[in-house]
Amino acid sequence: MSKVTTVGIDLAKNTFVLFGLxxxxxxxxxxxxxxxxxxxxxxxxxxxxxxLEACGSSHYWARQIRALGHQVELLPPQHVKGYLRGQKNDYNDAQAIAEASEHGRIRPVPIKEVEQQDDQMLHKLRQGVSKDRVRISNQLRGLLAEYGVIMPQGIAALRRELPLALEDADNGLSERARQLLHRQYQRFLEVEQELAWYDQQVKQRSRQDETCRRLQAIPGVGEVVASLLKGWMGDGRQFRRGRDAGAALGLIPRQNSTGGKDVLLGISKRGDPYVRAQLVHGARAVVARADGKMDRLSRWIQRLKAERGFNKATVALANKLVRIAWVIIARGEHYQPSEQRLAV
Structure with missing residues (x-):
């Protein structure tokens, strides 16, 4: 086999193509x-x-190949696409991956360790169970509305009102409908118990991890958001500064500039949408409670709300929180609200 300096691998389920440069x-x-x-x-x-392209099973293969003594790079597929020449096939894909690595201008994706993948799996399963709970609750509310029984919005209201509706003999529900709704309600309760188990696992993990405990000192960052940020960012060394972390999570304006004319649109929404959504939820809670407070962060939020509105202030705060989180994770620092280290 001839001397090679770079090998591009097109991953698949059973068949892999290698292209050496x-x-x-x-x-x-x-x-x-x-x-x-x-x-x-x-x-x-x-x-x-x-x-390799950063895709399904790529982190597993990266760890296995790294153990053989090779230097492994995981490249974002959307950036490798520009190096593809000719028609799309496995060989051309592998060649494009190798040439993208040789070019050296694409920032590689950090290789996730097993523990980091375990944390992300926990959140993905929790997210799926949470969606199941919302789906079942909406289905129950919609089916009851077909019989003229209107349930208030919210999980807690459904949990409180549905058993009363099933016991009410004067609301027009047939015996068959009551039986079917009761079975689905029991399934709803089982999903709630499953979700409570996942919530407990996330909280336990956050309490045991020293980095997560430091992250929870940030306003708007609780146990769930801290665990999500730690799992998404890893050690943070893939970013040179906090602004890069905010850009990777899609919390910066999307550009459509040309001819020297800068045009900024809405946020780019790159990166993990679930991590971004949870972080925005946390920031929204902080923005909603900032009125009347006199600390530096609250005054900054109040001024931004007055100038740009509630939603833009929320996203701006979420971007700032990611930058603070990067300092805590990458540099091992503690959040110090008295010094208000907001700009990174």
Missing amino acids: GPKGHSGWKRKVRRKQLLEQLVRLEPCTVA
Whole structure:
């Protein structure tokens, strides 16, 4: 096998394509291997750079390949797309990945360790259970409305009012409808118990993790948001400064500028939408309670609310909170409200 300096791998479920580049970017070789043959193929190579797209199973393979002594880079797929030449196939995809790595202008995605993936799995499963609860509650409320029984909005109201509606003999519900609604309500209660278990796991994890405890000192950051930020950001070293973290999470304006004329639109909404949404929810709670307070952060929020409105002030605060979180995670500092280290 000829000397290679960079190997691009197009990942799949069972079949992988490798494209090797030699010194000075000259094309080396290409291979198609089965899943069980991938590590056997790479162990024969001298230590080099192995590039993969950041996609499903990529963090697992990155850890396995790194253990062989290679330098591994995970590249964002949307940026690799620009290096694709010719028609799309596995070989051209692998070549594009290798050339994107050789170019060196794409910031790689940090490789997640097993513990970080465990934390993210916990939040993804919790998010799925939470969606199930909302779906079932909306379904129950809609089915009851078909019989003229109107339930107030909110989970707590449904939990309180639905058993009363099932016991009310004068509301027009048939016996069959009561039986069906009762079964679905029992399922709703089971989902609530499952969600409570996940909430307890998140809180327990946040209490045990020292970084999460420091993050919870930030206004608007509780146990859930702290755990989400820690899982999303990792050690924070992939960002040079806090502003880069805010940009990666999509909390900066989207540009459509040309000819020297700057045009700023709404936020870019890049990155993880669930992390961004939870952070905005936390910021909204802080903005809603800022009136009448005289500390520096509250005065900044009050001025921004008066100039730009509630929603823009909320997003601006969320961006500021991400930048503060980066300082706490990447530099190991503590939040000090007296000094108000808001700009990073």
